[in-house]
Amino acid sequence: MRTIDWVDGAIELVDQTRLPDEYVTVRISTVDELIDAIRRLAVRGAPALGVAGALGVVLAGDDQDAIARLRAARPTAVNLAWGVDQAAAWLRQGPEAVLETALRIRDEDIAACVAMGERGADLLEGDRLRIMTLCNTGGLAAVERGTALGVVQTLHERGRMAEVLALETRPLLQGARLTTWELGRMGVPHRLVADSAGPYLLARGGVDAVLIGADRIAANGDTANKIGSYSLALGAQRAGVPFYVVAPETTIDFATPTGEQIEIEDRGPAEVVTIRGVRLTPEGTDAANPAFDVTPHDLITAIITDKRVIRP
Known part of the structure; x- marks a missing residue:
């Protein structure tokens, strides 16, 4: 595909x-x-x-x-x-x-997606790995295979995957709609997790690593990704779980010094107050809808690209 x-x-x-x-x-x-x-x-x-x-x-x-x-x-x-x-x-x-x-x-x-999958699979240690991920980072986010989910696919092909815990990714549910669809096609065991449950499950143990993608990586390693990434990184740090960003070298923006300079898109209230056309709130309810957040580089264990592994 x-x-x-x-x-x-x-x-x-x-x-x-x-x-x-x-x-x-x-x-x-x-x-x-x-x-x-x-x-x-x-x-x-x-x-x-x-x-x-x-x-x-x-x-x-x-x-x-x-x-x-x-x-x-x-x-x-x-x-x-x-x-x-x-x-x-x-x-x-x-x-x-x-x-x-x-x-x-x-x-x-x-x-690049093949290379990221190989490099990420080489970096992660152990067998029967349990990975937590956010949003959709598979072939649907690239041309084929993908970034963070491309690492999962390579691990699965090597017989090293036990389970993926996929966060649903409100408000547009890319995790629930797309990541679970791709994992099912791969044959990777997986469970869907409400976004707010991610840090709690990390704290309880049993997750070997968090893998996310990136929409822009600043020169200092600060990373803009789907909203919810920052809170997941905080939970991972508290729990002592490695937190990896997987993205091609082209996502690194050396013209942007830090995450503070990254423009964060707000997609308007409609996506928050409705789900797939069904209203959730009283008429007239307003909403904030930042599509991304910025994870500071000191919360990132490593950035895995198609060329190298960067430890911010």
Whole structure:
């Protein structure tokens, strides 16, 4: 399964808003369609957004306004802007050069996910491992395999996985909808956990490591990831459980000195006061909805990339 790809002159991607009920692919032929897919989270995950950004420039051609709007569609995830910039740098060489660059980024993402899985599996010690994770970091967040869940897949292929405890990831339930779906396809034993139960379960013991992905890593190692990552890191530190960030080198933003400079996207109240169109609150209830938080580098045991292991 590929989450996103270039097929016969257009982008084809898995519509993640339809999972786990339906597996549906959509065909994207304009930049506006791609921006809509990104904003409504039909395609999401830092590596997948990098590929989407690069392929989006192929659709945009030399339309600089469209390229700028695409680049700004998700402000926290650095890979989107990176992918756009990488492909746009070849515009003067013609459309074939832009497409070649975008396809190279796709292929490099696949290779990076394999490398992260191998490096992470080599780093984690022991057999029959129990891993806790947040949000969705599998193949749906990349082109294939994924980041943190890619490590789980490699461990499973090596016969070293006992169980994954997947946090549900409110408000959009990427853990409940997507991670459990991917773990089921892998054949990895797993249980779903309410977000607020994560730190408590860490304190009770029996979890060998926490693995998360990243949407942007600052130069000092501070990491922006799905909301709930920070509290999970605090719980892991208190419990003495290793806390690993798994992300490609392209997610490291050396132009951002610390996490304080990372723009955190607020997605508005609707996602919090409703679940999949069903209202949970009295009419008129407002809500704060930061989509990400920042985990300080001193709470991170190591950052596992496709090139190296960084200990902040």
